[in-house]
Amino acid sequence: MSPLLQVKNVTKKYGGLTANNDISFDVAENEILSVIGPNGAGKSTLFKMIASFTPTTSGEVIYQGERISNLKPHIVARKGVVRTFQETTIFKSMTVRESVVVAQHLRAKASLAGYFWGSKTAKDDVTAFEKYADELLEFLGMSEISNEQASNLPQGSLRALGIAIGLATDPKVLLLDEPFAGMNHDETMNMVNLVRSVRDERGVTVMLVEHDMPAVMNISDRIVVLNFGEKIAEGTPSEIQNNEKVIEAYLGSVDDEIGM
Amino acid sequence: MFGFTTKQLVGVAIFLFMIFIGVPLIIGATGRWDFYFTLTSVALLAIASAGVWLTFYIGRINIGQGAFALIGAYVSAILVVKAGWSFWLSLPAAGLFAALVAILLGLPILRLRGVYFAMITLVLTQVVTLTALALPITNGARGISNIPLPSGISVFGIPILPDFAAMENTKLAFYYTACIIMILTYAALYRLVNSRLGHLCRSMQQNEELASSIGVNISYIRIVIFAISSFFGGLGGAMFGSIAQSVYPSSFQVADSVNFMLNCFLGGLGYVFGPMLGTLVLYFGWDLLFEFGKYQMLIYSTILIIIIRFLPNGLLSLRFGKGGDK
Numbered sequence: 001m002s003p004l005l006q007v008k009n010v011t012k013k014y015g016g017l018t019a020n021n022d023i024s025f026d027v028a029e030n031e032i033l034s035v036i037g038p039n040g041a042g043k044s045t046l047f048k049m050i051a052s053f054t055p056t057t058s059g060e061v062i063y064q065g066e067r068i069s070n071l072k073p074h075i076v077a078r079k080g081v082v083r084t085f086q087e088t089t090i091f092k093s094m095t096v097r098e099s100v101v102v103a104q105h106l107r108a109k110a111s112l113a114g115y116f117w118g119s120k121t122a123k124d125d126v127t128a129f130e131k132y133a134d135e136l137l138e139f140l141g142m143s144e145i146s147n148e149q150a151s152n153l154p155q156g157s158l159r160a161l162g163i164a165i166g167l168a169t170d171p172k173v174l175l176l177d178e179p180f181a182g183m184n185h186d187e188t189m190n191m192v193n194l195v196r197s198v199r200d201e202r203g204v205t206v207m208l209v210e211h212d213m214p215a216v217m218n219i220s221d222r223i224v225v226l227n228f229g230e231k232i233a234e235g236t237p238s239e240i241q242n243n244e245k246v247i248e249a250y251l252g253s254v255d256d257e258i259g260m
Numbered sequence: 261m262f263g264f265t266t267k268q269l270v271g272v273a274i275f276l277f278m279i280f281i282g283v284p285l286i287i288g289a290t291g292r293w294d295f296y297f298t299l300t301s302v303a304l305l306a307i308a309s310a311g312v313w314l315t316f317y318i319g320r321i322n323i324g325q326g327a328f329a330l331i332g333a334y335v336s337a338i339l340v341v342k343a344g345w346s347f348w349l350s351l352p353a354a355g356l357f358a359a360l361v362a363i364l365l366g367l368p369i370l371r372l373r374g375v376y377f378a379m380i381t382l383v384l385t386q387v388v389t390l391t392a393l394a395l396p397i398t399n400g401a402r403g404i405s406n407i408p409l410p411s412g413i414s415v416f417g418i419p420i421l422p423d424f425a426a427m428e429n430t431k432l433a434f435y436y437t438a439c440i441i442m443i444l445t446y447a448a449l450y451r452l453v454n455s456r457l458g459h460l461c462r463s464m465q466q467n468e469e470l471a472s473s474i475g476v477n478i479s480y481i482r483i484v485i486f487a488i489s490s491f492f493g494g495l496g497g498a499m500f501g502s503i504a505q506s507v508y509p510s511s512f513q514v515a516d517s518v519n520f521m522l523n524c525f526l527g528g529l530g531y532v533f534g535p536m537l538g539t540l541v542l543y544f545g546w547d548l549l550f551e552f553g554k555y556q557m558l559i560y561s562t563i564l565i566i567i568i569r570f571l572p573n574g575l576l577s578l579r580f581g582k583g584g585d586k
Contacts, residue, residue, distance in 0.1 A: 051473065077475035079293070091466040102459045108477040115449075115455035122456070169474050 004029040004205055005050070005081070005173055010059035010069070012045050012229075019045040021229045022059070027173070032206045034197055034216045037226035038249060043209040046226070047175050050207070051083040052076040063173070078106060080172035084162040086181065090150045097146040098159055100133040101126075103168035132177065133168065139201075140164050140194065150220075156187045160194070166199065174198065176208040180215045186211060192219045225249070279439050284432065296431040300503060302543050303438035304496045307445045307533035309523040311492030314449065316529050317458070318485050319465035320370070324381030325493045326517035327388040328358040332494025333501035333511055337404040338397060340502075347410035348421060351498050358494025359487040366486040370479070373468075385517045392509040403508035410437075410502060434503050441499065442536070445492055450532045452488070461485060493520075526567060527575020537575055 003026035007153050012020040020042045035043045048054040050061050052071045061069040068076045107129070108115075110122035111191045137146045140160055145153065150161060160178055166174050179195060180188045192215055198204050210216050216223065217237040225233040225240060227249040234239055240246055287295050308325050315322035332354035339350035391396045392398040400482040409430060412423035422432050452458050463471040464478055472478050519542065527538030545563070549556045571577055 002284075045562065053469070053473075065278075072477070072479075073469075073472040074475045077473055082475075083473050085470060087469055089470050091463055094462065102463050103474040105456060105460060106439045108456060110456075112455070112457045115457065117449050120453075125456075156574070165474060246579060 003027055003065065004005075005207075007046070007163060008062060009066055010046070010049055010058050010061065011057045011163070012042070012049060012054070013057045018229050020049070023226070023229075023231045024059075025224050025231065025234055026110075027205060027207060028162070030203060030205055032195065032208070032219055034214070034220040034223045035207065035209050035212070036216055036223060040228075041226040042229040043226055044177065046142045047083060047177060047209055048206075051081060051175055053083070064239040065152040077171075081175070081176035082166045082171035082173070084166040084167050084177055084179070086162075086177050088158075090158060090161055090165075093149065095147050095149055096137065096142060096153070096157075096164070097130075097133050099150060099161060099167045100136055102131045103128045103165040104132060104170075136164060136168060139197075140167075146150060155182055156191075159183070159191065163198070169200065171204060173205045173207065176206060176210075178210055179208055180210055180212040183201065183212075188215050191215075195219060203211060225238050262318045269300045271486045276443070279443075280436070282466050283435075293431060297503075298543070298547070300431070300435045300438045301500075302501050302540050303435075303442040304497075304503075305520070305523065306536045306539040307438075307442050307499075308493045308496035309520045309527075309539050310445050310449050311489035311496075311503070313524045313529065313532075313535040314452075314485055314489045314525075316490070316524055317371070317465060318461045319452065320482075320484055320486075320537065321374070321378035321521065322381050322486075322489065323378055323514075323517050324384035324479075325489070325520040326512035326514065327381075327384035327492040328391065328493030329360055329497030329500065329516070330385070330388045330507075330509075330512040331358045333496030333507040334392060334398055334404070335494065336498035337407050337507045340407055341404055342397070346413060347411065347502055348410075348413050351495065354498035355491040355494040358497070359491040361485045362490030366483050368454055370482040370486055382514065382517070385512065385514045389509045389513070398507075401509060403506060403511075404501075405506035407502060407507070409505070438499060438503075441495065445495070446533060446536060453532050457481070457484075464545070468510050522564065526564070526575060527577035530573055531576040534574050534576050541575065 005027040007023055007025050007027075010020055010023045011018070023046060033048060036257075037043050038145075045054070049056050049069055052069060052073050052075070055070040059069075060067050063081055066079070066103060068079060068081060091102070094102065108125050110119055110125050115122040128153050133141070134146070137143050140163065142157070142160055142164060145157055153161060163176065163179065166176075176195065180191055183191060195206055195208070196219060208219075220237055222234065222236055223240045224231060225243070225246050226235070227245075232245045232249060233243045235243070273508060279371075283299060288291060288523070308329050311328070312322045312325045335357045336347065336350040336354040339345040339353060340347050345353070372380060392403075393400050398404065410421070411425070413421040423432070424433055427433055453461075458521035460471070460476050460481055463474070463476060464481060497512060501511065504511070518567050523538035523542055524535045525538070526542055527534030527536065546556075546560060549560050553557055567575070
C-alpha cells in the first residue's frame with residue numbers, strides 16, 4: 001500500500017541557517033508517528049511545511065499523490081491535513097462549543113449568501129454543526145466545559161480544545177504540536193489515550209511533535225528523530241531507544257528523559 | 261419571529277417608531293427644523309461607521325473610511341452631473357465603485373496587520389483628496405457643485421420614489437431616505453455578523469493562524485469584508501454629496517476618517533449597533549460643546565479619553581455588560 005503522506009527531500013533554509021536539511025520519510029494510513037529531537041532540531045519547521053504554513057526551500061510533501069507543500073494553509077486543511085497549535089493559539093473569546101462549531105465550516109453545504117438570507121440548507125447546516133459539536137465534545141470528554149469561555153480554561157483543557165478544533169474539520173491527518181507539554185503524568189496519560197482513540201475510533205492518522213519521551217515511546221507506532229535539521233533515525237520505539245546516533249544526540253542535557 | 265426574542269422585536273419597533281414618527285413630531289412641535297439636517301448627517305455617518313466597524317470585526321483598524329466616502333460622493337456626483345444618471349442608480353454604483361477600489365487596494369494592504377494597516381489606511385483619505393484635486397473629471401479644487409436633487413423614479417408609470425426637486429420639504433425626505441438606508445445597512449450588518457461569514461470573521465479576529473488551519477480562506481474573507489465596508493462608505497458619501505448638492509476634495513478629510521473610527525470605539529466594538537450610537541453621541545456631543553468656544557476641543561477630547569479609559573467596550577457595555585449579547 002502506498003503511504004498516505006510522503007515527505008520528500010524537504011529542505012528549509014532561513015538565510016544562512018538550515019532548519020531542515022533533505023528530510024524524507026513516509027507516513028502510513030492510520031499510523032501514529034512522532035517527530036522528536038532536541039530543541040532547535042527543526043521539528044516545528046517541518047510541521048509548518050507539511051501544513052503549508054511556510055514554504056519549503058526545496059523538496060516537497062505529497063499527500064494522496066498530490067503535492068501539498070508550498071500551497072496555502074486553508075487549501076491543505078481542506079484536503080484533510082490539519083495542524084493544531086500549542087495552547088495559546090485558540091479563539092480566546094469564544095466558548096468551547098462555539099469554537100468547535102466554527103471549525104466545522106468546511107462541511108457547510110450552503111453558500112455564504114445562503115447563510116446571510118437564512119436559507120433552509122444553512123439552517124440545516126447549523127443544526128448539524130451543533131449536533132456534531134456536542135458529539136465531538138462528548139467523545140473528548142469535554143461536555144462539561146462546552147459553554148466555558150476558552151480564555152478561562154486551564155492548560156490541559158486548552159490542549160484538548162486545540163485537538164477538538166482540529167478534529168471538527170474532519171481531518172485525515174492531524175498534526176499535533178507538543179500535545180503533552182507542561183502536563184503531569186496523569187494528564188499526559190489521559191491525553192495519550194485520547195490521541196489513541198482519535199486514531200482508533202475516528203480513523204485519523206496522527207503525527208506529533210513531542211518532548212515527553214515516555215509518552216512518545218508509549219503512543220507511537222514509529223518515530224522520526226531529527227537533530228540539527230537532519231533526520232538521524234527512523235523506526236519503532238524500541239529501535240529508536242537502541243539507536244546509537246539517537247543516544248548520542250540526546251546525551252548530556254536530556255539523556256535521562258529518554259530513560260536510558 | 262425570524263429567531264428574534266420578543267424583547268428584541270419590541271426594541272426594534274420602538275426604535276423605528278422614534279425615527280419615523282417620534283422625531284418628526286418632536287421637530288414639528290419645537291420648530292427646530294435644523295435638527296433634520298443634523299440627524300440626517302448622523303444617519304449617513306453611521307452608515308460609513310458601520311463599514312469601519314466591520315473591518316474592526318476582522319481585526320483591522322480602519323482609519324481610511326473618509327477615502328471611500330469621498331470616492332462614493334464623487335462617483336455619484338459625476339454620474340448624475342456629467343452622465344445624467346438618476347441619483348438612485350448612482351447610489352449603488354458609488355458603493356460598488358468604492359468596493360472595487362477597496363478590492364484593488366486591499367489585495368496588497370490587507371496583508372498588513374495591526375498598526376501597519378492602520379497607518380496605511382490613514383494615508384488613504386489624503387491620497388483620494390489629492391487625486392480629486394489633480395483629476396480633470398473631478399474639477400480639481402472647484403469640486404462639483406449644483407448637483408441636482410434626486411429625481412423621481414417610476415416603473416411603468418407608477419411613481420415609486422418622488423422627485424425631490426418638486427417637494428416642499430426636502431429635509432424631511434432626505435431624513436427618511438437616510439434613515440431607511442441606515443436601517444437597511446444595519447440590518448444587513450446584523451445578519452452578516454450572525455451568519456457564518458460573521459463567525460468566520462470572529463475566528464479571524466481572534467487568531468488568523470488558527471482560522472487558516474481550520475480551512476478559512478483568510479485573504480479572501482479579508483477582501484470581501486473590506487469591500488463590504490467600503491461599499492457602506494461609498495453609500496454614505498454619495499448620499500452626503502446629494503444632500504449638500506456639492507462635492508469638494510475637502511468634503512471628507514482625515515479628521516472624518518478618524519471620527520468614523522472613534523464612532524465605533526465609542527459605541528462599542530462588540531456590538532453591531534455600537535457605531536450608530538457612537539455616531540449620534542459624538543456628533544451631538546461636539547455640537548453641544550459649541551458654547552465653550554475655544555475650549556470646545558479640549559473638553560471634547562478629555563471626555564472621549566475618559567470614556568475610552570473607563571468604558572473600553574464602548575457605551576453599549578453600560579447597557580449589556582461586558583462582552584454581552586449582540
